[in-house]
Structures are given as structure tokens and as C-alpha cells.
Amino acid sequence: MLTPFKNHLSKHFAFLEGKKILLAISGGLDSMVMLHLFQQLPYAITIAHCNFQLRGIESDGDEEFIREYAQKHTIPIAVSRFDTEAFATDSKQSIQLAARELRYTWFQELLREKQLDYCATAHHLDDNLETFLINLTRGTGLEGLTGIPKHNGAIIRPLLPFSRDAILTYATKHGIEWREDSSNASDKYLRNKLRHDVIPTLKSLNPSFLDSFQDTLLHLQQSQSLADDALAIVGKEILQREGDQYKIDIVQLRRLPNYKAYLYQILKPFHFKAWNDICKLPESQSGKVIYAKEYQLLKDRDFLILSLRNNVNVGEEAAILEDDTICNIDNHKLQLMDSVAYTPVKQKEIFQADKEKLKFPLVVRTWNEGDYFCPAGMKGQKKKLSKFFKDEKFTMNEKQNQLLVCSGNEIVWVVGVRGDHRFEATADTPKIYQIQLL
Amino acid sequence: MLTPFKNHLSKHFAFLEGKKILLAISGGLDSMVMLHLFQQLPYAITIAHCNFQLRGIESDGDEEFIREYAQKHTIPIAVSRFDTEAFATDSKQSIQLAARELRYTWFQELLREKQLDYCATAHHLDDNLETFLINLTRGTGLEGLTGIPKHNGAIIRPLLPFSRDAILTYATKHGIEWREDSSNASDKYLRNKLRHDVIPTLKSLNPSFLDSFQDTLLHLQQSQSLADDALAIVGKEILQREGDQYKIDIVQLRRLPNYKAYLYQILKPFHFKAWNDICKLPESQSGKVIYAKEYQLLKDRDFLILSLRNNVNVGEEAAILEDDTICNIDNHKLQLMDSVAYTPVKQKEIFQADKEKLKFPLVVRTWNEGDYFCPAGMKGQKKKLSKFFKDEKFTMNEKQNQLLVCSGNEIVWVVGVRGDHRFEATADTPKIYQIQLL
Known part of the structure; x- marks a missing residue:
């Protein structure tokens, strides 16, 4: 494997010559083989x-194992200990995504600090195949089937053309020791099912399956690059940037026979989920909005307007999705908390709602003619909002700027002023959802 | 299933209204369900x-079964009996491809003859998934992962969004009878392995796998349509038609950072196999040629010239690949036969060579200065070709037009005139390759 590895480096990684390389070493089979290969080549290497x-103690054992190896072979080493679980909880991510973020952030820091040029990870051909199948299983687009990039900024993955079998053979032949890899624990079940139940059958149907899979990936990457070209060429004509937002010209868009394909590609980076609704948006009424986690897409006469959701001005609407924690509107900030304890005496800045009565996404907006609500403390009696404002001696300006949190068209909270009786939580409410004006 | 089927037709097949439809019915589960569905809808249907x-007798049993069904329900029926095995042998195709060609050719004939509008086949979602996985197993490009088209000319496939489970449930509920499908016999092993070993695992990893697979197909089709757009826009600038051939401008081509992707897409319809060689062709010496079954790609200074292989003129070269059966050059036609019996007395139009001594592709060309050969019957003695022509009293014109079959640069046969001693088969030659001037 050393010779094909060298050939692969000189063909695809010629730019590494004379560079300093950080090797991401978990202690597992793949990374230990990568380390062993690099030790035999004239690169300045550092272990991370x-x-x-x-x-x-297993994790600590891995660390100990790598430290000893580095010492024995006098290779510089950097180790970082992460409180991964706490970070995952704080950043509301899965353990796997959290570990990934911690890992790559730290690698970038190390590269800067130690003035190294590239960071190599030990992803190989079987990883690529498993990722392909995982994405296929979950549902994906072309981008999910083109494989892990072999070179992406400072991250390089020089083992990608090599199979797990080839790596294992090399390790056995050279008596390389390794420890079981803990890094991809959270999708281990999925990977193991594919590794043991699916991939062997595919290999049995075509003994050179892994080779043809590599060709398949190459062809898919090529098609992706063509699709990207089309988007760059055609997208220029239908997409304009205006300040913080993008405008899609619906008339131009709909001239394309395959306009839905362009719409999907344009919006893909913004993680919209309601794909069917988006397809209908060019034909929807003006004013209709579709929300993603961070972005929104508004139909405004002949345009679709893509903007950050939290950049909403008074007079427009903002949405609160069920898993949002913050909503910025104009100069105000709402903090959103799920499953909180009931507080009998509340500040004006806090409203506790009965979550089961809310319809997400909640809407944050200013008042409309005809709005009414059932002010808390009035036993469910209806009151016109304009009357309420008048009674509370709001100025015209205060009235115009008063924020309302609504569920559908029903007012939940006149923000910072009064809650609605219909939505108010009591001591017996099983699920309390708290909105706080910061 | 009837309601979703009706909805699907009105959404995607509105053009069928008032049309006459030929239903391709094998007698298997899928096609019998399709037939049952169409019987309940206001279309004029005919069974094929x-x-x-x-x-x-099993095949005849299927025929009998359909005939009885058609009679009982008074549906017009057309039946065709094919000698599929003979056709496969004659046309050098697999049984499966031969059956496919016979089937679709006959459907088109029937549509014309009986003045019907469309022909519906019963392909469903699981077929689509199996085809996806078969192509993945064999190695493919994006075009192999975008699914069976739901509408392609006069062929429609209205069952594509329905799973085998849904079809089976419908059949059971309505007491529909069917016979085991014989149409895809030759890849049955492959399909069965996928059906029983691979697909259930994928489904177990995601209970709504078939739904997300449908979304995946849609997204891949969209990416394909974008890639096609890029090829149409960019291809115009690098590809020119000139008479019977296409010229690719190498300078323009290489300005594209992803030019190999374009080259692959441009050449895909012409079934070239030596993809690595093609990638190197823009940088190769002028005169280098790469052959596909029917086409050739020639590097000619700043251009790659794509033409039919059999359209070669005297003064140019033609190639004979190992599995070719005919080679047309100028106004001559060579018939090529493998593994023939030894004939001691031959006509001048036939040469029998020792196949193990031949290097494919053979080259067919006219004479070059310095050519020599070892005329058969002269015990291996070398002779300059110009001397041979002179001794045989060739006119200048005959000399210029005389075809030579060569292995590498060595002459195998002065076509229709004299063989070469080095390549001539004897009674003991194990593998005889025969070339005949027709």
C-alpha cells in the first residue's frame, strides 16, 4: 500500500511537498495506518x-496509547480533552455533530498556532461508501452522493481511494497496533448495519464493486460540477442581491422549463424543509412566507425574497419555530424556553403559555385593524386590541410598535404588557412554554 | 390505491384524457394490478x-391466462410469440436485452397499426429502487441513478410512485389473480439478492425509506436537468458539427476548470469505455485514436474529432476490435469471424489467422513507404511491399487503394491478395480468426 499511497500523493497532492502536516489520529485502525504511511515519507508531521x-477510561486509554506511540517515535503531539457531552447539550447538537465541530475547530486552531499547513484525516473508501448509503437511506440530493471531498481548504483526506481491506492488510503485514475508534459512536448502529448486512451483498454481486463505486463517485462529482455551472450561469439572471437579502425574479425563473430544479439548487444552502410548499410559492398569494431554521422566503409580488429570519423589521412578521431559543425582531429580543416550571408571580417581561394550545410556528407581528384578544385577569372576556390600547393610554407610536406574539391569528401575548387568558399557563399545565422579553 | 392512482394520473398524466392506451401485460402481479386499475377508469384499453x-409450457400458460382474462372482461388483446433465444443469438445480445428490444419494437408497431396513443408498462417504485442499486453495483453515472422515466415518447409508466407492498395489498384486497413474471428472468438473481438481502435492511434503517427514495430520485433528476443545461450552454462553444463528424475545440475545452466533466458528458452517448485514455487524449500526440464499438475519437492537432468508425476513407485508418463482426472501409466490407474451422483450400477473399498471434485492435490501412511482409508460401522470407506490388504488376492506382490488415505495424493480410506467413493459421492452430472480403 505504501507505493500506491505515494503515487496517489504525487498525483493528487503534489502541493504537499515541503509542507507541514497535522495528522488527526484517533488511535483506530485507519488513522494508525495513515500515521505509519506518513512516517515513511519526507513530510514534517505532527499528531493531533x-x-x-x-x-x-477507554478514551483515556486511547490518549495514553497515542502519547506513548508519539514518544517512542519522537513525533510532536498535541492532545485536547473536550467535555463533549456538555458542549452538545449547550449547543443543542447531537453528540456526533458536537464532536465534529469541536474536532475541526481545534484542528484549525492548531494549524494557526503551530504554523502547520494541512490537516490530514484518515477517511477511506468504505467510509465514503457508508456515507453514500446513509445519505441514500435518509433521502438526499446529488450533493449527498458525491462523497467526502479529498481536499477542502486546509483539510486533506489522502486515504480516500483505499479500502478498509487494503488498510487492514497493511496493518497486519506491518504489525501495526490500534485501538477501536470511538469517534463515530452515534451513527455506529447505522454504519454497522450497512457494513455487515448491505455492503457485503453489493460486493458479492460485483467483485470489483469498490473500484466501480470510485468511478461512480467521480462521475457524480462531474455531474455536480456541471449542475453548479448551470446554476452560476442561469442563476445570475434570476437571482439578485440587494443589501442583506436575495431577490428571485419569478417571471425570469418561470421561463425555465426546469425552474423547480433551479429553485431547489438556489435554496439548498439555506436548509428549507417544506419543499412542496416552496414549489408552490411562485404561484401563491403575495405575502406568503416559508420559514427555515435561519432563513425565510417571502413571496412579494413578482419576487421571492430570501432573507435572514431574525432580520425582521416592525411592520413585517417574524416566525418562532418550535425549537427556536431566540427571536430578534426590530430592536427587541425574545428568549424562548420549553418545559419550564410554573412561576405564580411573573414580571411583565415574562409570559408562560400552555404549550399544548400553541400552533407553531408562532407569529410575531404588530397590530392589525380588527385584532382582539382575551386579556388575562378578565376571565376570558374578549376585548378589541384598539380599545385595550386606548384604555392603557398608548400613544400612536407605541401602538404602532407594540409587538404581539400570535398562534395562528390569535394573540397569545401583547409583549411585555398583557397575556391572553386562552393561552395562559396555570399551576396544572403539564407543558409550559415561556417567552421572555430581554 | 385506486384513488391515489387516479390522483397521480390527473396530476402527471392529464394528457391521457380521451386517449387510447395499450397496456403491456405479462400476467405478473404488477401488470395485472395495472390492468385492474385501468379497467375502472374511462380509457379505451387494449392488452398487449x-x-x-x-x-x-409456463410461458404458454401465461398467454392462456391473459387470453382468458381478456375474453372474460371483453378487452381487446394482441399477443405476439417471439423466438427470443434465436433473436438474442443473432443479434449478439443477452436474453434480457433481446427481450427488451423485441417487446418495445412490437409495442411501437402495435401503436401504429391499431392507432393507439400510448403504451403503459407496470414498472413501480421497487423496480426503480432495484434498478438504482443494480446500476450502483455495476458502476454508473448520474444518468443511472435518476430512475426509469415516467413518460418517454409513447411509453408511460403510471405505477412508478407505488411500492410493491401497495400493489400486493391492492391485489389481495380485490382478489386479483396473477402469474409469476417471466420478463426479467436474466437479472432475476441480481434483483432477488437486492430484494431479499439489501432493500429490507435499508427499509429497516428508515421506515419511510421508499418515500425519501422518491424525493432523492426527484432531486437527482433535477441535478441531471441542470447538468444538461450546462452541457447545452457550454457545449455549444466547444463542440461543432462538420458534416458527419463532431469537432471538439481542445483550446476552448481546456479553458474550463472541469473540462473532463464536459468531455465525459459529451462522449457518454457514444459508449466509449477507455475513460482514462480519453482524459489524456487532449494532451496526446496528434493522430492518436480511441475506439468505441461504433465511434472513434481522433486527436487531430487542436481538435478531437468524433466520427463513426465505419466511415473511414482510404488514406485513413480503420480499427477492428476483438468483438467486431464487420468492418466497412471505403467501399469494401470485411466480415470477421472468431473460432472458425480450418479450411485447407481457401478463396483469395478469405484469410485465416492464428488468433493468438494477433494484437487487437487490428488496423486496416493502405500502404506506407517501407512496408514489408512475409508472403505466405515463401517460408517466412521477408519482402518489401513495393517490390511485391511491382512483381504482381499493380497499377499506381491499385497500389494506392490496396487495403492491408495489420497487427500493430505488422501486415497480417494484403486484403484479397496474399496472407502473411507469420500470422497464417495451420491445421494445428487452436484458435482461428477468419477475415473475409465480402
Whole structure:
């Protein structure tokens, strides 16, 4: 494997010559083989090891194992210990995504600090195939089937053309020791099912399956690059940037026979989920909005307007999705908390709602003619909002700027002023959803 | 299933209204369900049944079964019996491809003859998934992963969004009878392995796998349509038609950072296999040629010239690939036969060579200065070709037009005139390759 590895480096990674390389070493089979290969080549290498502290003494054992190896072979080493679970909880991510973010952020820091040029990870051909199948299983687009990039900024993946079998054979032949890899624990079940139940059958149907899979990936990458070209050429004509937002010209868009394909490609980076609704948006009424986690797409006469959701001005609407924690509107900020304890005496800045009565996404907006609500403390009696404002001696300006949190068209909270009786939580409410004006 | 089927037709097949539809009915589960569905809808339907005669009385049983069904329900029916095996042998195709060609050719004939509008086949979602996985197993490009088209000319496939489970449930509920499908016999092993070993695992990893697979197909089709757009826009600038051939401007081509992707897409319809060689062709010496079954790609200074292989003129070269059966050059036609019996006395139009001594592709060309050969019957003695022509009293014109079959640069046969001693077969030659001037 050393000779094909060298050939692969000189063909696809010629730019590495004379560079300093950080090797991401978990201690597992793949990374230990990568390390062994690089030790035999004339690169200045440094080991980076992440201790995610997810498996107690086993994780510490991995760290110890790598430290000893580095010392024995006098290779510089950097180790970082992460409180991965706490970070995952704080950043509301899965353990796997959290570990990934910690890992790559730290690698970039190390590269800067130690003035190294590239960071190599040990992803190989079987990883690529498993990722392909995982994405296929979950549902994906072309971007999910083109494989892990072999070179992406400072990250390089020089083992990608090599199979797990080839790596294992090399390790056995050279008596390389390794420890079981803990890094991809959270999708381990999925990977194991594919590794043991699916991939062997595919290989049995075509003994050179992994080779043809590599060709397939190459062809898919090529098609992706053509699709990207089309988007760049055609997209220029239908998409304009205006300040913080993008405008899609619906008339121009609909001249394209395959305009839905362009719409999908344009919007893909913004993680919209309601794909069917988006397809109908060019034909919808003006004013209709579709929300993604961070972005929104508004139909405004002949345009679709794409903007950050939290950049909404008074007079427009903002949405609160069920898993949002913050909503910025104009100069105000609302903090959103799920499953909180009931507080009998509340500040004006806090409203506790009965979550089961809310319809997400909630809407944050200013008042409309005809709005009414059932002010808390009035036993469910209806009151016109204009009357309420008048009674509370709001100025015209205060009235215009008063924010309302609504569920559908029903007012939940006149923000910072009065809650609505219909939505108010009581001591017996099982699920309390709290909105706080910061 | 009737309601979703009706909805699907009105959404995607509105053009069928008032049309006459030919239903391709094998007698299997899928096609019998399609037939049952169409019987309940206001279309004029005709049944088409192919008896491929591949499974003896079973095939005849299928035919009988459909005939009785058609009679009982008074549906017009057309049946065709094919000698599929003979056709496969004659046309050098697999049984499966031969059956496919016979089937679709006959459907088109029937549409014309009986003045019907469309022909519906019963392909469903699981077929689509199996085809996806088969193509993935064999190695493919994006075009192999975008699914069976739901509408392609006069062929429509209205069952594509429905799973085998849904079809089976419908059949059971309505007491529909069916016979085991014989149409895809030759890849049955492959399909069965996928059906029983691979697909259930994928489904177990995501209970709504088939739904997300449908979305995946849609997204891949969209990416394909964008890639096609890029090829149409960019291809115009690098590809020119000139008479019977296409010229690719190498300078323009290489300005594209992803030019290999364009080259692949441009050449894909012409079934070249030596993809690595093609990638190197823009940088190769002028005169280098790469052959596909029917086409050739020639590097000619700043251009790659794509033309039919059999359209070669005297003064140019033609190639004979190992599995070719005919080679046309100028006004001559060579018939090529493998593994023939030894004939001691031959006509001048036939040469029998020792196949193990030949290097494919053979080259067919006219004479070059310095050519020599070892005329048969002269015990291996070398002779300059110009001397041979002179001794045989060739006119200048005959000399210029005399075809030579060569292995590498060595002359195998002075076509229709004299063979070469080095390549001539004897009674003991194990593998005889015969070239005949027709």
C-alpha cells in the first residue's frame, strides 16, 4: 500500500511537498495506518489527538496509547480533552455533530498556532461508501452522493481511494497496533448495519464493486460540477442581491422549463424543509412566507425574497419555530424556553403559555385593524386590541410598535404588557412554554 | 390505491384524457394490478402480451391466462410469440436485452397499426429502487441513478410512485389473480439478492425509506436537468458539427476548470469505455485514436474529432476490435469471424489467422513507404511491399487503394491478395480468426 499511497500523493497532492502536516489520529485502525504511511515519507508531521471523554477510561486509554506511540517515535503531539457531552447539550447538537465541530475547530486552531499547513484525516473508501448509503437511506440530493471531498481548504483526506481491506492488510503485514475508534459512536448502529448486512451483498454481486463505486463517485462529482455551472450561469439572471437579502425574479425563473430544479439548487444552502410548499410559492398569494431554521422566503409580488429570519423589521412578521431559543425582531429580543416550571408571580417581561394550545410556528407581528384578544385577569372576556390600547393610554407610536406574539391569528401575548387568558399557563399545565422579553 | 392512482394520473398524466392506451401485460402481479386499475377508469384499453417462449409450457400458460382474462372482461388483446433465444443469438445480445428490444419494437408497431396513443408498462417504485442499486453495483453515472422515466415518447409508466407492498395489498384486497413474471428472468438473481438481502435492511434503517427514495430520485433528476443545461450552454462553444463528424475545440475545452466533466458528458452517448485514455487524449500526440464499438475519437492537432468508425476513407485508418463482426472501409466490407474451422483450400477473399498471434485492435490501412511482409508460401522470407506490388504488376492506382490488415505495424493480410506467413493459421492452430472480403 505504501507505493500506491505515494503515487496517489504525487498525483493528487503534489502541493504537499515541503509542507507541514497535522495528522488527526484517533488511535483506530485507519488513522494508525495513515500515521505509519506518513512516517515513511519526507513530510514534517505532527499528531493531533482529540479525547472526547465519551467512554471514560477507554478514551483515556486511547490518549495514553497515542502519547506513548508519539514518544517512542519522537513525533510532536498535541492532545485536547473536550467535555463533549456538555458542549452538545449547550449547543443543542447531537453528540456526533458536537464532536465534529469541536474536532475541526481545534484542528484549525492548531494549524494557526503551530504554523502547520494541512490537516490530514484518515477517511477511506468504505467510509465514503457508508456515507453514500446513509445519505441514500435518509433521502438526499446529488450533493449527498458525491462523497467526502479529498481536499477542502486546509483539510486533506489522502486515504480516500483505499479500502478498509487494503488498510487492514497493511496493518497486519506491518504489525501495526490500534485501538477501536470511538469517534463515530452515534451513527455506529447505522454504519454497522450497512457494513455487515448491505455492503457485503453489493460486493458479492460485483467483485470489483469498490473500484466501480470510485468511478461512480467521480462521475457524480462531474455531474455536480456541471449542475453548479448551470446554476452560476442561469442563476445570475434570476437571482439578485440587494443589501442583506436575495431577490428571485419569478417571471425570469418561470421561463425555465426546469425552474423547480433551479429553485431547489438556489435554496439548498439555506436548509428549507417544506419543499412542496416552496414549489408552490411562485404561484401563491403575495405575502406568503416559508420559514427555515435561519432563513425565510417571502413571496412579494413578482419576487421571492430570501432573507435572514431574525432580520425582521416592525411592520413585517417574524416566525418562532418550535425549537427556536431566540427571536430578534426590530430592536427587541425574545428568549424562548420549553418545559419550564410554573412561576405564580411573573414580571411583565415574562409570559408562560400552555404549550399544548400553541400552533407553531408562532407569529410575531404588530397590530392589525380588527385584532382582539382575551386579556388575562378578565376571565376570558374578549376585548378589541384598539380599545385595550386606548384604555392603557398608548400613544400612536407605541401602538404602532407594540409587538404581539400570535398562534395562528390569535394573540397569545401583547409583549411585555398583557397575556391572553386562552393561552395562559396555570399551576396544572403539564407543558409550559415561556417567552421572555430581554 | 385506486384513488391515489387516479390522483397521480390527473396530476402527471392529464394528457391521457380521451386517449387510447395499450397496456403491456405479462400476467405478473404488477401488470395485472395495472390492468385492474385501468379497467375502472374511462380509457379505451387494449392488452398487449409478449410470449417470449423462454419457459416452455409456463410461458404458454401465461398467454392462456391473459387470453382468458381478456375474453372474460371483453378487452381487446394482441399477443405476439417471439423466438427470443434465436433473436438474442443473432443479434449478439443477452436474453434480457433481446427481450427488451423485441417487446418495445412490437409495442411501437402495435401503436401504429391499431392507432393507439400510448403504451403503459407496470414498472413501480421497487423496480426503480432495484434498478438504482443494480446500476450502483455495476458502476454508473448520474444518468443511472435518476430512475426509469415516467413518460418517454409513447411509453408511460403510471405505477412508478407505488411500492410493491401497495400493489400486493391492492391485489389481495380485490382478489386479483396473477402469474409469476417471466420478463426479467436474466437479472432475476441480481434483483432477488437486492430484494431479499439489501432493500429490507435499508427499509429497516428508515421506515419511510421508499418515500425519501422518491424525493432523492426527484432531486437527482433535477441535478441531471441542470447538468444538461450546462452541457447545452457550454457545449455549444466547444463542440461543432462538420458534416458527419463532431469537432471538439481542445483550446476552448481546456479553458474550463472541469473540462473532463464536459468531455465525459459529451462522449457518454457514444459508449466509449477507455475513460482514462480519453482524459489524456487532449494532451496526446496528434493522430492518436480511441475506439468505441461504433465511434472513434481522433486527436487531430487542436481538435478531437468524433466520427463513426465505419466511415473511414482510404488514406485513413480503420480499427477492428476483438468483438467486431464487420468492418466497412471505403467501399469494401470485411466480415470477421472468431473460432472458425480450418479450411485447407481457401478463396483469395478469405484469410485465416492464428488468433493468438494477433494484437487487437487490428488496423486496416493502405500502404506506407517501407512496408514489408512475409508472403505466405515463401517460408517466412521477408519482402518489401513495393517490390511485391511491382512483381504482381499493380497499377499506381491499385497500389494506392490496396487495403492491408495489420497487427500493430505488422501486415497480417494484403486484403484479397496474399496472407502473411507469420500470422497464417495451420491445421494445428487452436484458435482461428477468419477475415473475409465480402
